[in-house]
Amino acid sequence: MPELPEVETVRRGLAPWLEGARILSVDLRRPDLRFPLPAGFRDRIEGATVRTLSRRAKYMLATLSTGETMIMHLGMTGRFVVEAGDGVTAPGDFYDDSPRLAAHDHLVLTLATSDGRPARLVYNDVRRFGFIDLCSDAALAGNPHLASLGAEPLDDAFDAAALARLFEGRTTTLKAALLDQRLVAGLGNIYVCEALHRAGLSPRRKAGSLVTRAGAPRAGLERLAGEIRAVLGEAIAAGGSTLRDYVAPDGARGGFQQRFLAYDREGEPCRREGCAGLIRRFVQNGRSTFHCAACQR
């Protein structure tokens, strides 16, 4: 489900609640997500205060007062829902007026927010492809989930020259290369299709073909680097994209799906100025690729 813009939207929605909040209690309703929760999970976070909530690629990172960081990945269908306990004077009262938990609510954290109000954070994940890990801050960089992540596309260092170093000599397709989190971290199926369409590049083209023998980026790679950053920025501004499941922590749906140029538009006219092509779908590495054969080369 969530790619970088959706994860960033979730992070922004959760940060005001989580940062400075104390974790009062932990209700593990289904401890086997994609992976089992780490040993002693409840004891290791109960009573802790959340210092900061940040993002790396599609991961959210909550640094705790205990010297550990909680690493959260939403998989395909993971979502966090946060509910305020307005008008409730004690955290224990909070549940009395709360709606019942829904199917696939796997984890419930009861919080005292930074201003002392009770709140409840629920992690729901239908397909259970998401997961949560805990890692000491000292070992964080070496955490298996984070250690092999590639370039962060919204970092200042991400540009055509950086992409050229990553793509040089690659025989795989642009589609597969951009989906490979070890090269560029944070893109998923939607935004890869959108960035390639915007850049006018065929998803079938070899990644290495956009790099000169001297290792310099060709013109298409310059466009691609710019369009990746642009599409991600616009999608974050729109609150992400909602196909079916995704909602922000306050329940809001994303808005960027209305601006897709390629993704999920099979058979519809290409939206590029002056292009008379149709958007086609085909399967690439087991995933649907949407593109316009007329203007993506």
Added chain:
DNA sequence: CGAATGACCTGTGAGC
């Protein structure tokens, strides 16, 4: 080593 494939899990919509 790089590249490609299947597995994990549940729900939904299309077609019969």
Added chain:
DNA sequence: TGCTCACAGGTCATTC
């Protein structure tokens, strides 16, 4: 109405 199949935003293990 009910069944079967294809498909869904991600990552990881295995195979060539």
